[in-house]
Amino acid sequence: QSALTQPASVSGSPGQSITISCTGTSSDVGGYNYVSWYQQHPGKAPKLMIYDVSNRPSGVSNRFSGSKSGNTASLTISGLQAEDEADYYCSSYTSISTLVVFGGGTKLTVL
Amino acid sequence: QVQLVQSGAEVKKPGASVKIPCKASGYTFTSYYMHWVRQAPGQGLEWMGIINPSGGSTNYPQKFQGRVTMTRDTSTSTVYLELSGLSTEDTAVYYCARDNCDGDCFTYGFDIWGQGTMVTVSS
Numbered sequence: 001q002s003a004l005t006q007p008a009s010v011s012g013s014p015g016q017s018i019t020i021s022c023t024g025t026s027s028d029v030g031g032y033n034y035v036s037w038y039q040q041h042p043g044k045a046p047k048l049m050i051y052d053v054s055n056r057p058s059g060v061s062n063r064f065s066g067s068k069s070g071n072t073a074s075l076t077i078s079g080l081q082a083e084d085e086a087d088y089y090c091s092s093y094t095s096i097s098t099l100v101v102f103g104g105g106t107k108l109t110v111l
Numbered sequence: 112q113v114q115l116v117q118s119g120a121e122v123k124k125p126g127a128s129v130k131i132p133c134k135a136s137g138y139t140f141t142s143y144y145m146h147w148v149r150q151a152p153g154q155g156l157e158w159m160g161i162i163n164p165s166g167g168s169t170n171y172p173q174k175f176q177g178r179v180t181m182t183r184d185t186s187t188s189t190v191y192l193e194l195s196g197l198s199t200e201d202t203a204v205y206y207c208a209r210d211n212c213d214g215d216c217f218t219y220g221f222d223i224w225g226q227g228t229m230v231t232v233s234s
Contacts, residue, residue: 034220046206048221051211052218057222089155093217093219099161099170102155102157
């Protein structure tokens with residue numbers, strides 16, 4: 001069982017917006033602004049999409065945005081495109097045991 | 112360009128050890144902390160620890176303490192992950208990943224990833 005909880009799957013049609021949630025505790029997501037989001041296509045290494053809750057690395061589309069409320073972080077993808085179909089993982093710094101915890105991942109299907 | 116290059120796939124017997132190199136290029140090696148993350152087949156991501164390439168200090172989660180060792184060679188800009196006492200549960204792709212923060216700092220966001228090294232543990 002992963003330390004952070006994500007929905008197993010989400011789906012949306014091209015052009016729509018979707019949001020993926022990532023729920024933790026006050027010892028990780030809720031207590032620190034070190035939440036990151038990764039996109040992973042099959043057979044590929046993960047790609048950083050969001051760091052520090054809402055910052056986008058250079059080169060990442062502004063269709064990707066991040067936010068946080070309490071113990072839950074969210075990744076929103078607007079204007080869905082076929083190439084957005086992938087697995088998405090959240091991660092957070094944690095003050096308990098391991099320094100970094102991941103969510104279990106969410107499979108995004110673009111219908 | 113900035114990149115991390117890892118070695119090829121490994122097959123090991125239970126009880127053996129594996130040592131995976133990760134060679135950095137295109138940036139100042141000692142300016143960014145490096146993490147290791149693994150992913151078992153069909154599973155999610157699991158953080159294995161962090162090394163400071165400048166001073167060599169490390170931090171491992173309790174799960175791996177006693178079995179994992181991370182080292183670095185500044186002359187070749189290479190970090191290493193060594194995992195001992197392998198079991199079938201260690202079968203996974205192992206990634207090195209650079210922390211996004213430039214300097215003695217962390218975002219715990221990993222902006223550059225190696226291509227991954229598949230380690231298969233089988234008798």
